[in-house]
Amino acid sequence: MAKGGGALTVAPQMFQARVHGRGGQGVVTAAELLSLAAFAEGLEAQAFPSFGSERMGAPVVAFCRTDTKPIRLREPIAEPDAVIIQDPTLLHHVDVFGGLTETGYVLINSARSIEELGLAELLTPARAGRVVTVPAGELARARTGRPIPNAALLGALSAMTSVVSQDSIEAAIHGRFKGKMADSNAAAARDAFDYVREPVHA
């Protein structure tokens, strides 16, 4: 399918993303959507939750691997190429950046800047333009009426990494949800995509 959003780079051989959030924020769905999007791109993809009996509010992790060849590896992602943080309040409780690669992407659901969040040390040269905050919750609320940030964050991710295209993200959203739910989330993803692509915020 057509690559969207003007891909800058091709995906690396294996791309591993780790999603942090709380039970009820659609963390597992985020990983699932990302794998669906990658699959739509013709990639091999594997998504899985940090298995457990998560309850509402509890810290949750989900993983997604993509690759150009079949994925056999089944261990949790210890050295992510990207971390997606759906809930900034986790920053001080969970080692969300654990094992993040030198060039690893960081995407945080927040209206505040990285500096404001006191994460300046993340801003290394190797990660230039790869550490971003997005008010995904607000964008989501604006579109869906609920502050579930997962779809929006995926839009932002595609804007940053081009591992998967915005079209694939939206295709995945439409594959996973139906009707208004799908449309509004896709719209939120699109908003986040534009938000990141908008130089002002870069």
Add this chain to the structure above:
Amino acid sequence: MREQLEGSQGIARTVARCRPEVVSAYPITPQTHIVEALSRMVRSGDLEHCEYVNVESEFSAMSVAIGASATGARTYTATASQGLLYMAEALFNASGLGLPIVMTVANRAIGSPINIWNDHSDAMSMRDCGWIQLYAADNQEALDLHIQAFFLAEALSVPVMVCMDGFVLTHAFEPLEIPLQNDVDAFLGPFEPRQVLDPDDPVTIGAMVGPEAFTEVRYLSHIKQMQALDLIPEVSADFRERFGREAGGLFSCLHTDDAETIVIVLGSVFGTIADVVDDLREQGSSIGVLSLKSFRPFPTEELRAALSGAKRVVTLERALQVGVGGIVSENVRSALSGTSIPTHTVIAGLGGRPITRKTLRPLFATAMAGELPEVHFLDLREDVIEREIWRASEGSHTGPHAESILRNIGIVRAEPV
């Protein structure tokens, strides 16, 4: 056509294409997504001519399956962990009666302590219940094994358990090929029961059998499983023929032909280990991995042949026979009896502990160096053990056996400071 699917959804849809007539189940993590999906398909009519029975326990789930299968219905259920144990009595009964029930076991640890994560303690505890036990290395194989399971079960009139790792496979999204209905129909054909409850031809099923015939009954079920040893590879080959995919068989091998060190595994850990083994091969190491698919029946002869060239065999298993060590390893050892090939047991991934490349690499290095103890516990938190052993043994003596185990894991009993 491949789809990006959760393993459980793939299983449910594949089972549906096997056209079960009765599905009875009791929910237990991590089996739930499978039976939820099946009940949905029955209600929606996507799965026709099928009764979904919400039972009040796993014991009844298997009992309903027994009644249904004896009435000539293709019957399916799924469970895990405690649920499998709660079924135990009925499991023996189903196999004793020779009822071709197919069951998914979403492998999970057994409490206490209660633990919902993956290992093989549940299925291993039922290894003698007379069911065929097949283990899937990935979700695609899990799907494909279910189709083969129905064929095997009905061909031999014996129940079959398809074991797939809980969460690791059941909850993982990956690309899956759902077999086409026509292909499945052609592969399975209609269920022709060996015996059926029917007023037109009444029989008495489940007689009381005394010493004069019990041994023969048992021997005959043993023969069935021996027949399965021949049938399983045939079915796998036929499946490859029709579906163009490798799935099942007694076991599959990677780089074992010329390997000095052969690692034997069951289930989904094969993938991770395969990656490690490939890396080691590139670095010139002589190592291979064997993925055991059929644990019951156990392919003693075939394994013996496959392992004959090895210098050592390491069995990595996700269950512990407390007081003994490995379970699969014991069977492997009997397969190698008479040879001089040393065997090692690695207990790993109990209660959901991840098995990672990070610790596998050094493990295999140690093994290839011939420095692996007979029984090794992977990633054991030795500091905890040391503390606990000390606490527990205050004032008392742990004894030479316990201490030798501790030495094996590198713990020398600390003196009080």
Add this chain to the structure above:
Amino acid sequence: MSETLPYYQTGTFAVGGRLLTPEQRAVQSDPDRMNAITKGHRACQGCGEALGARYAMDAAVRAADGRVIAANATGCLEVFSTPYPESSWRVPWIHSLFGNAPAVATGVAAALRAKGRTDVRVIGQGGDGGTVDIGFGALSGMFERGDDVLYVCYDNEGYMNTGVQRSAATPPAARTATTEPVGGQPGNSFGQGKSAPLIAMAHEIPYVATATVGELRDLEAKVTRAMEFHGPRYIHVLVPCPLGWGSATNETIQIARLAKETGMFPVFEAVDGAITSVSKIRRRVPVEQYLRGQKRYAHLFSGEGRPDIVARLQAAADRNIERFGLLDDGDENVNIDLLEVLATSERGPQ
């Protein structure tokens, strides 16, 4: 239950009679009856369960026009009817386990439904141990789901197959191998046990009935009635056990009759959870007459005897009589508040 016939010699109480029309005769008077459980079984002499099972199953077979499948719990009935290499059953029959007969029956029913076989009816059966104890969860599940199964419990008030141990259906003061007549309160304790029929009613299933082998026409009529309903149905049949009760082999029917005539075992039927009729006591007798015929109560009469315990049992019987309206006082409209019964019950109606 049983309508009066214009035959004053046998009334409604004997099995048949040359002056009765075929409709008026019991299935068991038919020379061509099914004998679903046939000769050569290994039940004890005078076994009430063998008798009750043949009545129930033959009646069901007739009602279903021969299209019946039976699922049997472990127990005496299963053991004496199917020791390899001989089976006494002539209907399709399966034995699986002790505690799962209701679930196996459910499975049979589910398979038949899946196959669109509406002609075949399913019977589950077991003793009191398999039914009210180890199989109770499965039974309740079968009730609650509305499975199309008639379950018949042959209640001989204990684990006779294993050597007469106490079950939840064992009556107070009765001697069993695990409730020996020693100590201050000899025999089984008072205030224990459960009433499976009342609990079945609480599930509000279409049909619940009790019966005894003391009134075989009544038993037959109830099975026949039960077969007119679909969904879960439950019949609880009292079947004296000469071995376990220490009664004479020729008094099996007599003892069952006394259980009903004393009020110790109320005979009634309930539709949709409400009792619709009770079998009135014809000739009321004191419980002592019932107890004396059974060695399991011998300790109540040896030496000084235990009139206090006999009185308690009589009181229990009297409560049943009052609660279920067992005396023929012309008051035909039976209206029993199940909750009240359960609330005031020392042991339910048995």
Add this chain to the structure above:
Amino acid sequence: MTERPFAITLDVGSSLANRTGDWRTERPQYVRRMPPCNHGCPAGEDIQAWLFEAESGGGGYERAWRTLVQSNPLPAVMGRVCYHPCETACNRGQLDEAVGINSVERFLGDEAIRNGWELPIPGPPTGRRVLVVGAGPSGLSCAYQLALRGHHVTIRDQAAKAGGMMRYGIPAYRLQRDVLDDELARIFALGVQLECGEPVSDLPEAMREGAFDAVFVAVGAHVGRHVDIPGGTASHVLDAVSMLHGVEEGEKPQLGRRVVVYGGGNTALDAARSARRLGATDPVIVYRRTRERMPAHEAEMQEAEQEGITFRWLSTITASGDGHVMLEKMELDDTGFPQPTGELEEIEADTVVLAVGQDADLALMEDLDGVEVADHVVQVDEQMMTGHRGVFAGGDMVPADRTVAVAIGHGSRAARSIDGWLRGVPALPDPDVELATFEEINPWYYSDAPRTIQPVLDDVRRATTFDEVVKGLDHSSALFEARRCLSCGNCFSCDNCFGVCPDNAVLKPGADGEPYAFDLDFCKGCGICAHECPCGAIEMIPEAS
């Protein structure tokens, strides 16, 4: 099904190979016991057998009647006048009330008359001739039985009509004469020759002259006893027997209003009740003992009381004068014998009727050698034969209760003996069959059914006419009554044994009424069949060890 699993799956019904009969230590067997009704019937009727037939109703009634008349040719009569000891013996009396056997018998008798059913055809003539002296129930019964056996019978009676006491002793309100005549006619229709108004005075002469091979004497007891009552001449005194006889012959004796009957037997009651109907407004029965000791039958007593008859117990008549009698109060001594107290009372009396007993006129027998007479009656052996070979006797003239039933029994027993005597093969004694007692009955199986009450004539007509007091049963109540029979001691095909056997070891023949059988290959000998047999027709016997 192919290749069924070994051992766990079995063929249905294969347990037939397991013969459980060898568990048995006792075996059941069907028995036939003597029903108490049959046992109690002096006429020797097989009551249970004819009730069994009657239970079917419809065509069963004729079958029942035919069974009945094998022993008694006079069911309609017996159904009216018999004091039914069968009902006294009936086991059902211990359950609710005795079966109304007598009323069913009457119903059958009346049905026979109504439908003109005929007695059986006599057997082929034997050429033997038998003389019967006395056309009472005993003689008629004997004649009937002999005729059936092919013998030629001549009955001689001094009275104008046949019937003996049935006609000249029993008042019409108890036995309608047309009924009597109908049943007698049926007997004579068999070829029995009746010669009335022909007293026999010289028996040897009569036999020689008539070339009779044997004789049965049953002249009854028609001679009323007398007691001397001082002053008896003054008032009108007569005896009951001749009074009743006279009434039968159309006499209207002038008894007056106040009639005192002296005696306590049935005859006294007959006399008093007849007097009532002849205009005596308040008959009084005077008896020396208490009511309890009165020989008369309770039923008759009650009917008499209903009709306004009064009683003076413990009283005797010491004298009678003009229009009155003197009564003396009696009291019972320790032996229960009445003793005079000297306490006197005078009551009004236009007539005194003596009913203090009857005797037979034995003149006929006195000259016969070998005949033994004691207590005014002729002694006979088991075969009803007197001491004189070939001379048999029965009825009221031999020692026995003086009832129609007894007489009929004598008649048929004598007939059997005479037949045997004529053939030279002595009749076999009745086989000794065990009595069926109430203890062998399992009453549970019989539903509650109190007996039917027979309708009775209204009081006014009872006071003024000789119309029949007790009426017969209609079809439905006769059927009801017949079906109340418990069939004591004999199988009535209720299928209970077939139904209650836990081992299916009772075999039932296809058709009703055919006997059941035990399958001893499988019977374990539990005994339930015997215990649950409603009528006690099964007994358990030890296995031969």
